[in-house]
Amino acid sequence: MKKKRIAIFASGTGSNANAIIEYFKTNNSVEICLIASNKADAGVLNIAEKHNISTLVFSREEFKNADFLQHLKSVDLVVLAGFLWLIPEYLVKAFSNKIINIHPALLPKYGGKGMYGRNVHQAVFDNRETETGITIHWVNEHYDKGTIICQEKVTLSDTDTPETIQRKVHQLEHEYFPKTIERIICSQ
Ligand code: GRF
Numbered sequence: 001m002k003k004k005r006i007a008i009f010a011s012g013t014g015s016n017a018n019a020i021i022e023y024f025k026t027n028n029s030v031e032i033c034l035i036a037s038n039k040a041d042a043g044v045l046n047i048a049e050k051h052n053i054s055t056l057v058f059s060r061e062e063f064k065n066a067d068f069l070q071h072l073k074s075v076d077l078v079v080l081a082g083f084l085w086l087i088p089e090y091l092v093k094a095f096s097n098k099i100i101n102i103h104p105a106l107l108p109k110y111g112g113k114g115m116y117g118r119n120v121h122q123a124v125f126d127n128r129e130t131e132t133g134i135t136i137h138w139v140n141e142h143y144d145k146g147t148i149i150c151q152e153k154v155t156l157s158d159t160d161t162p163e164t165i166q167r168k169v170h171q172l173e174h175e176y177f178p179k180t181i182e183r184i185i186c187s188q
Contacts, residue, residue, distance in 0.1 A: 004185045007034040007075045012082035012117070014044025016102060016173055020079065021051050023178030030185060033075065038063065038085060066090040077185050080139060081177070084116055092141050099139040100184065102177050104169045106151055107135040111144030121165040124156070131155050132165060134172045136180050149184070152176050 006024075008017045017035060024030045035048035036056040048055045056071055063085065072078065072095070080087075080101040087099060103111060105120045110132075115123070124132045133153035138146035152175075154168045 001029060003029055003031045004076045004188070005031050005033040005074055006077050006079055006181065006185065007036060007072055008032060008044075008079045008081055009036045009083040010044040010081045011037050011039045011042050011084060012044065014042065014047045014082070015170060016081035016177055017044050018047050019174040020081065020178045020181060021047070021053070023182070027182070030182070034071070036071070038083075044082070060085070064088055066094075069094055076188060077181070078139075079181060082117075086143060087139050087141065089141050092139065097138060098188075100149065100181070101137055101139050101144075101146070102173055103135045103137065103144055104166075104173065105135065106131075106133045106153065107137065107144055107148065111135075113143050115144070118162065118166065121162040121169065124165055125160070125162045129156060132169060134169060134176060136177065150176070150180055 008020060010017050021032050024032060032053055034054050034056060035044055036058065037045055038058060040057045045055050062068055078095055078099040080099065105124060110120050110123055131153050133151055135151050136149045138149065140146045152172050154172055156165060
């Protein structure tokens with residue numbers, strides 16, 4: 001059987017990318033074929049190197065141009081794991097129902113432009129939420145608006161800070177993102 005190929009887009013430290021790579025290491029039918037980033041110094045690129053995975057660093061101009069698709073030949077699923085740019089229309093069309101994103105909160109709350117990383121956890125903290133979580137969703141041309149695939153929750157207490165909230169959310173991400181990707185790619 002042909003291996004399913006996953007490309008991960010990320011621009012941060014890449015702890016999610018790492019969890020995904022580790023999860024699929026022993027799975028012979030899935031391959032992480034590419035780690036793509038818009039940041040030449042993103043930590044995720046070191047993770048890719050460590051695991052001998054091809055990398056791609058690209059500019060906004062390159063990303064906006066449909067020629068970019070040449071880098072995604074025979075990719076079955078694009079996974080956004082800490083990638084902040086809006087996905088251009090040509091890419092959403094070419095990869096219809098083949099791009100997923102993870103958001104570090106329970107959408108539709110705390111979503112949209114500017115709601116990323118620490119900002120999200122600070123806002124959850126400021127609003128004294130009693131729970132937060134993660135949302136894995138399909139990607140369309142709008143920030144955080146695609147159909148939700150799944151959400152997982154975690155309880156917050158009075159002693160939580162933006163830092164501990166972030167840690168709790170990361171734990172959920174690392175546990176559920178790889179499993180969800182497996183479920184999606186196996187049903188394709
Ligand atoms: C994660 O919290 C993810 O939900 C968001 O960006 C963060 C990336 O973290 N989209 P990491 O680089 O995988 O550690």
